[in-house]
Amino acid sequence: MMSPKKNTADVFDITFVGAGPTGLFGAFYAGLREMKVKIIDALPQPGGQLIALYPDKLIYDTPGFPSILSKELASCLTEQASQWKPFMALGERALELKRTPLPGGDDGQECWIIETDKDIHYSRTVVIAAGIGAFRPNKLKNESISLFEGKGVEYWVNDVDDYAGMRVLIIGGGDSAVDWSLALEPIAEHVTLIHRREGFRAHDTSVNALKDSSVDTRIFYELREFQGNESLERAVIFDNRTGDESTIEVDAGILALGFKADLGPIREWGLETIGRRYIKVNSKMETNLPGIYAAGDVALQEELDPLNLIVVGYGQVTVAVNYAYAAIKPGEKVFPGHSSERVAD
Numbered sequence: 001m002m003s004p005k006k007n008t009a010d011v012f013d014i015t016f017v018g019a020g021p022t023g024l025f026g027a028f029y030a031g032l033r034e035m036k037v038k039i040i041d042a043l044p045q046p047g048g049q050l051i052a053l054y055p056d057k058l059i060y061d062t063p064g065f066p067s068i069l070s071k072e073l074a075s076c077l078t079e080q081a082s083q084w085k086p087f088m089a090l091g092e093r094a095l096e097l098k099r100t101p102l103p104g105g106d107d108g109q110e111c112w113i114i115e116t117d118k119d120i121h122y123s124r125t126v127v128i129a130a131g132i133g134a135f136r137p138n139k140l141k142n143e144s145i146s147l148f149e150g151k152g153v154e155y156w157v158n159d160v161d162d163y164a165g166m167r168v169l170i171i172g173g174g175d176s177a178v179d180w181s182l183a184l185e186p187i188a189e190h191v192t193l194i195h196r197r198e199g200f201r202a203h204d205t206s207v208n209a210l211k212d213s214s215v216d217t218r219i220f221y222e223l224r225e226f227q228g229n230e231s232l233e234r235a236v237i238f239d240n241r242t243g244d245e246s247t248i249e250v251d252a253g254i255l256a257l258g259f260k261a262d263l264g265p266i267r268e269w270g271l272e273t274i275g276r277r278y279i280k281v282n283s284k285m286e287t288n289l290p291g292i293y294a295a296g297d298v299a300l301q302e303e304l305d306p307l308n309l310i311v312v313g314y315g316q317v318t319v320a321v322n323y324a325y326a327a328i329k330p331g332e333k334v335f336p337g338h339s340s341e342r343v344a345d
């Protein structure tokens with residue numbers, strides 16, 4: 001049952017479910033075609049796998065860049081998409097997709113509703129660019145954590161300035177844990193990083209920078225408990241070799257434990273699929289539902305093998321956007337002309 005949430009019935013021309021490289025490039029392309037664009041992503045930051053799974057790896061097969069750090073590519077794609085000011089609904093997981101009468105439209109006209117865990121969104125067309133599924137943070141089994149979620153405990157650093165002057169505990173041993181420790185070091189009053197075993201799964205340069213930094217790095221340490229009243233005040237941590245506990249004063253705890261992805265509710269949207277992982281598309285990137293397209297890692301044509309690469313997603317989403325454009329603007333061409341004839345205001 002779709003309950004009205006805070007959004008008004010503002011109908012977009014095209015909505016991308018997924019702000020990975022495919023959704024971001026698609027949003028740019030749709031803006032280029034002067035479509036009214038929205039992007040929805042479960043993560044609080046755009047970039048998909050580039051930022052959630054391998055932010056500090058170099059990518060060598062992106063056209064125009066002999067090599068580029070994954071997080072930098074995500075940032076370039078976001079900047080490119082942002083020039084047309086798409087509506088970004090970040091931190092929202094798309095749960096349901098339904099056909100509905102077009103608000104303010106003539107009799108018989110319809111559009112799509114996407115209901116997320118926070119809002120409802122109206123769109124004439126939808127491109128599902130959901131990759132391997134909505135990313136959700138891995139969590140620790142520890143009751144004290146849930147008591148302070150949103151009251152000092154977070155799974156993602158949106159803006160390092162939010163931590164100015166704070167005492168921060170970061171938990172994790174991957175790229176994000178190390179990168180966020182280094183990013184917060186000059187801003188926070190004090191940063192402690194704990195990791196349950198020896199060796200970080202992070203870029204060598206970052207690990208070396210960590211060694212040279214003032215971050216209080218403790219390996220073989222784990223969280224016993226967060227403590228506080230209205231908000232987080234302390235963390236009890238322990239050495240997992242000896243069981244020795246220490247209590248540290250903290251204002252913020254960041255759990256950087258990686259992400260898991262799950263297509264979840266998208267499987268219930270009435271889309272034809274290939275296996276459990278892929279949405280079936282034709283050569284126009286159309287699914288079996290009218291006005292619903294799919295592109296990138298989530299999409300597959302029956303006669304092809306999967307080619308889950310960033311560049312393939314760019315091509316597929318360009319096809320999807322141009323066909324979606326022609327579908328809602330009868331008489332207009334699928335071919336967009338050349339971008340060199342069009343510049344942002």
Ligand SMILES: Cc1cc2nc3c(=O)[nH]c(=O)nc-3n(C[C@H](O)[C@H](O)[C@H](O)COP(=O)(O)OP(=O)(O)OC[C@H]3O[C@@H](n4cnc5c(N)ncnc54)[C@H](O)[C@@H]3O)c2cc1C
Pocket residue numbers: 017018019020021022023040041042043047048049050053054057058059060061092093094095129130131132133134135262263266295296297298308309310311313
């Ligand atoms: C370690 C590693 C290294 C790689 N190296 C390369 C490389 O060198 N070159 C290359 O070309 N490719 C590489 N890839 C593959 C590449 O990252 C993917 O092909 C690419 O990210 C696919 O982009 P996408 O936008 O289709 O999907 P994704 O990047 O997976 O983005 C999908 C987005 O959709 C969101 N989403 C999904 N479902 C929902 C929902 N229901 N509601 C809201 N949001 C949702 C997710 O949160 C996610 O942000 C690598 C992959 C890995 C794991």
